[in-house]
Amino acid sequence: MRIHQLSIGYSGKVIARDLTAVLPSGSVTALVGSNGCGKSTLLRTIAGLQQSLGGSITPMPDARSLAIVLTDRIDVPALTVTDVVALGRLPHTGLAARLSAADHTAITHAMEMAGITHLATRRIGELSDGERQRAMIARAIAQDTPIILLDEPTAFLDFPLKVETLKLLCRLAHEEGKTILLSTHDLEITFQLADRLWLMGHGCITEGTPDELAADGSIANLFPHLKFEGKTMRFRL
Numbered sequence: 001m002r003i004h005q006l007s008i009g010y011s012g013k014v015i016a017r018d019l020t021a022v023l024p025s026g027s028v029t030a031l032v033g034s035n036g037c038g039k040s041t042l043l044r045t046i047a048g049l050q051q052s053l054g055g056s057i058t059p060m061p062d063a064r065s066l067a068i069v070l071t072d073r074i075d076v077p078a079l080t081v082t083d084v085v086a087l088g089r090l091p092h093t094g095l096a097a098r099l100s101a102a103d104h105t106a107i108t109h110a111m112e113m114a115g116i117t118h119l120a121t122r123r124i125g126e127l128s129d130g131e132r133q134r135a136m137i138a139r140a141i142a143q144d145t146p147i148i149l150l151d152e153p154t155a156f157l158d159f160p161l162k163v164e165t166l167k168l169l170c171r172l173a174h175e176e177g178k179t180i181l182l183s184t185h186d187l188e189i190t191f192q193l194a195d196r197l198w199l200m201g202h203g204c205i206t207e208g209t210p211d212e213l214a215a216d217g218s219i220a221n222l223f224p225h226l227k228f229e230g231k232t233m234r235f236r237l
Helices: 039-046 081-093 101-114 129-143 159-176 187-193 210-215 218-222
Strands: 002-010 013-022 028-032 054-058 066-069 147-151 179-183 196-201 204-208 227-229 234-236
Touching: 002 039, 013 039, 013 054, 013 196, 013 204, 028 039, 028 159, 028 187, 039 066, 039 147, 039 179, 066 129, 081 101, 081 129, 101 129, 101 159, 129 147, 129 159, 147 159, 159 179, 159 187, 187 210, 187 234, 196 210, 196 218, 204 210, 204 218, 210 218
Parallel strands: 028 179, 028 196, 066 147, 147 179
Antiparallel strands: 002 013, 002 054, 196 204, 227 234
């Protein structure tokens, strides 16, 4: 996927313009930037949930090619985890919305990948933040799209769950060929696990591997108020 001279915003307000970057297949790309730079708006625009204000997205995605996991909470607490994961199959079931044997196989596989099989009959309203987030990721896996976008998938998780979640996304990319773009503020973990970065700031996207962007000073320049050590990929207070 490629975005070219993409302008994004809402309610007539332009947040960023002329954004150009490539999303490589079979890799995890982390979208990094300060609060308010437009990361969530960019993800929603790529997913087609918000209209772009200019530029292009190639190829244009649909529900069979792109799944998105947002920070919004599901407001139907009576749904079970299996019910929520099954929602990912809707683009494949047609108007009848009947689940086939292949659909059930996809749901089971998604729950196994996300490590939530033991939660299958639990109500979504009873889950912890970490369990709920993994259910949302399982729904995206069940949708079986080549591209998955995630907005802050590690927010509200404790450190071990942050690591587990990012490792899960890496497995999806490297073992199943998924193309994954996620926004995150968990920088040091992400620098260790992501294949590539989109650094969003100063009106543009700077892209490259974490090592490349550490070596050329791009990461340090994005966060000038912090002391970034490129050799250790860590920030010093």
